[in-house]
Amino acid sequence: MVESESAHFDKKGKTKTPRQGTVAPDRLFCYKENTAHPATGILFHQCPSGSAAMFQYTLINKDPSCQARRGRLETPRGVIETPTFMPVGTHAAMKAMTPAQVEETGSRIILANTYHLHLKPGEELVRKAGGLHSFMAWQGPILTDSGGFQVFSLPKKKITEDGVFFRHEVTGEEIFIGPKEAMAIQNALGADIIMAFDECIPFPATADYAARSIRKTLRWAEACLQSHQRRDQALFAIVQGGIYPDLRRNCAEELTAMDFPGYAIGGVSVGEGLELLKQVVEYTAPFLPENKPRYLMGVGLPEDILESVARGIDMFDCVIPTRYARSATLFTRVGRIRLTKRNYRRDFYPVDHSCDCYCCRNFTRAYLHHLYNANEILSAILAAIHNVHFYQTLMKESREAIEQGRFRSFKEEFLAGYNRAES
Amino acid sequence: MVESESAHFDKKGKTKTPRQGTVAPDRLFCYKENTAHPATGILFHQCPSGSAAMFQYTLINKDPSCQARRGRLETPRGVIETPTFMPVGTHAAMKAMTPAQVEETGSRIILANTYHLHLKPGEELVRKAGGLHSFMAWQGPILTDSGGFQVFSLPKKKITEDGVFFRHEVTGEEIFIGPKEAMAIQNALGADIIMAFDECIPFPATADYAARSIRKTLRWAEACLQSHQRRDQALFAIVQGGIYPDLRRNCAEELTAMDFPGYAIGGVSVGEGLELLKQVVEYTAPFLPENKPRYLMGVGLPEDILESVARGIDMFDCVIPTRYARSATLFTRVGRIRLTKRNYRRDFYPVDHSCDCYCCRNFTRAYLHHLYNANEILSAILAAIHNVHFYQTLMKESREAIEQGRFRSFKEEFLAGYNRAES
Incomplete structure (x- = not known):
């Protein structure tokens, strides 16, 4: 079952089936x-x-x-x-x-x-x-x-x-x-x-x-x-x-x-x-x-x-977006939410209304609450997808704001909404 | 933060943003x-x-x-x-x-x-x-x-x-x-x-x-x-x-x-x-x-x-394909392999040569061995993808064999290869 490494690599250290974009x-x-x-x-x-x-x-x-x-x-x-x-x-x-x-x-x-x-x-x-x-x-x-x-x-x-x-x-x-x-x-x-x-x-x-x-x-x-x-x-x-x-x-x-x-x-x-x-x-x-x-x-x-x-x-x-995902803390425009809280049990809204990530397009807070409650690995997966997407959206909007010379007001508006939240 | 359920569902019990293909x-x-x-x-x-x-x-x-x-x-x-x-x-x-x-x-x-x-x-x-x-x-x-x-x-x-x-x-x-x-x-x-x-x-x-x-x-x-x-x-x-x-x-x-x-x-x-x-x-x-x-x-x-x-x-x-995935047992054409074994540490082949799943297209046994060793959730994800894909490929090939009236020989050939393996 175990083949030799030399059989798998050519002389340039490249694998036999190079991944797209890989440069040895x-x-x-x-x-x-x-x-x-x-x-x-x-x-x-x-x-x-x-x-x-x-x-x-x-x-x-x-x-x-x-x-x-x-x-x-x-x-x-x-x-x-x-x-x-x-x-x-x-x-x-x-x-x-x-x-x-x-x-x-x-x-x-x-x-x-x-x-x-x-x-x-x-x-x-x-x-x-x-x-x-x-x-x-x-x-x-x-x-x-x-x-x-x-x-x-x-x-x-x-x-x-x-x-x-x-x-x-x-x-x-x-x-x-x-x-x-x-x-x-x-x-x-x-x-x-x-x-x-x-x-x-x-x-x-x-x-x-x-x-x-x-x-x-x-x-x-x-x-x-x-x-x-x-x-x-x-x-x-x-x-x-x-x-x-x-x-x-x-x-x-x-x-x-x-x-x-x-x-x-x-x-x-x-x-x-x-x-x-x-x-x-x-x-x-x-x-x-x-x-x-x-x-x-x-x-x-x-x-x-x-x-x-x-x-x-x-x-x-x-590490915050992925670490928080595992402990049920998700980022939204109106602050962090902790999905293990009982008030999310019957909350059929997505994690964040304004988010277009795979998690928010397909699942509700009630479903994620259930996943955490049932100790399902899928909770960490969906929450990590959402949290990292949230961070990347924040960066994308930051870049746009800087291009338009309005980063300061963008930051203040974002933080005003974000700090309104329960945590 | 918690909106009422009635706001989220219309009278037919349909969510306001119905998923594609969903029929209430x-x-x-x-x-x-x-x-x-x-x-x-x-x-x-x-x-x-x-x-x-x-x-x-x-x-x-x-x-x-x-x-x-x-x-x-x-x-x-x-x-x-x-x-x-x-x-x-x-x-x-x-x-x-x-x-x-x-x-x-x-x-x-x-x-x-x-x-x-x-x-x-x-x-x-x-x-x-x-x-x-x-x-x-x-x-x-x-x-x-x-x-x-x-x-x-x-x-x-x-x-x-x-x-x-x-x-x-x-x-x-x-x-x-x-x-x-x-x-x-x-x-x-x-x-x-x-x-x-x-x-x-x-x-x-x-x-x-x-x-x-x-x-x-x-x-x-x-x-x-x-x-x-x-x-x-x-x-x-x-x-x-x-x-x-x-x-x-x-x-x-x-x-x-x-x-x-x-x-x-x-x-x-x-x-x-x-x-x-x-x-x-x-x-x-x-x-x-x-x-x-x-x-x-x-x-x-x-x-x-x-x-x-x-x-x-x-x-x-x-539950076997997903359960075995979590305990490092993966299915291949030549039998089950247990990726935590030390002989996979430097094995740069995919889990199964003949498999075209996301895991086999992108990762090596050495990488999966490392993921299990580092207790990374990704090990369970990639292994579940592979194992379920393996089962579905087996079913697809079974269907083709039945269509062609050769299921018995298909089964015998598959099992001959499958049982050759170490476990």
Whole structure:
């Protein structure tokens, strides 16, 4: 029954039955500069930082009413209109959705977690499978985080100047991840956008700790640039600095000097709350280059996203829409509803009247209430479809509002309706 | 947030935004005899038994090599080519699949469980939702069992001449179900095919017990006929009799005299094994009318189905494809495979080479192994899609083989390949 792997892969690491749009990693290594990508037609040229510009960010327009930006990020695997939301498929799988269903929500780029994939099934297996896209059958762009956030969240770890030692959660084996290791793992996984290895500063942290920490993050960013191997992957840097404006600025400026193709704001969504989050974005974003995409890591609720779009952020990721789906919390225009509540038992309306997702087109709140009550897996499936679709609709309407220069009023109107709700 | 139900339904019990193909129950009551159904064009005429023949079974051909029958069952909600397999959506939800995904597997009719729906959410709620089809957004035919099988499987129950007393599994409330109650519940649920209330004889049972039991089943069948209210639902009778040929014959003949639009063989899949199952079908089927569909309840594994098709059965239902999916057992042409086994970790082939389901077109065994290992819901989704698709392909090929008069050799070839496998 078990055939050899060599029988299944040709010499280029391509599976015998390549998925549509899949480009084998080996092929991408040998693209010549100033030639067009065969699938997308995008021109490759040498970036100052040394990585090929298969990734092109275009700032389309800025909203005059706030700092919101409408942009476009071209990648070898498709165009991402920004601001954009990336649903999270931690183990190279969206929770309770097939890739086809994820695509139907309007999602164009998804996130997978380096830490989890390193432990299970291991990046070598993913590489042998032809990379993440082939492994999980998602042909659009993928972003992998650096693993830093997860590693620094572990209760037991040892941070050194070179990286972090921790233990495998199942086998107990000691594992080390530093910038070089994070790059090697992400190179093997093969996502389109990969993240530099950073120290995620806990909240709260002293200014002194944060100042020392960003020196490490900056040194590691430089090390990541040097060890990153694949020109078909864009390496984004992560700005740290906690809640200290001068440290955020300093970190942003030093990273900008290294000329990464994109920048993230990290160390948020660690318990600081919406007010501090808004402040951090407000005093960090102005020091990020205008001609590069800006990604706010791990954010967030709809209100967090809208406030951050208004402050100049282009990319978001969060587990909330799929996680809330499993615990019966669904997003609507008039706020979140918890479908296990008894008052939904006989509610024959769709989850959200204004929504045209598969769930709202076909099912009622009463049916979903019943599914949760009967502990049916279909509850998580339908709710995930709805919640991710809700997020993507929010992003689509945000993009339209920015194009029309009315993002601020769009945001205020949306939040007025959204905050009217019961929760 | 909670709107009144009256605002959502018009006077005919139709939802304001009717799903495509949905016919409100009230509408169906007033169809005139000898008029055509508006959606299907099928003529209604009075059956001898008093129920409208919105359901027409046509025997297309019999296989000369065995007793296999190729037929067609026309229903108000679509045509069912037989032999057919009905996947089971116990709580009005297929486990881990959306209705769209169920349809994509080639399934044309599904089963829901009266006992479970009576307890949760209750048939009145389903009726208010516009019936099962509207509630669960499945527009094809649905069959509900009578609840008998589940009630008689309960450890604590009291069987009387009129029905069964048992306790609600959560509230402890005493519940009674007899033929009249089973009809009322199924009339409210609104499936296209409903089942008479029968006593499911346990295995093993003495001839004496079985003989007394079938008298009850026959009396109850008569009572069901009398209390069945909806002419848009076909009421099928269930033949009992345990493993006693004379009792099975007697029960079949007496039920045939009552002229039901379809007949089931019940009391199987209760631990008797494939050899006894084959025997029961073999000595019961010949006493069922040739011009009515024959349904073998709760069966089964692919080998059980093929052996029963060869003995003249037209309809099957079973939880196996979706249940096995959740425990990592997948069906292939060369037998069942258990994807949690370590040898699938690096197996980059699809689950089944010859399969064209969504799972096999896009994913590898290695990916599914990883999903099970990471406890991802997507494992159950993809495996359910594959397993149900596998069953439907088996039925499709069976129908083609019968049409061509080669079912016996088809069955033998299939089983030769299927039994070659590791398990």
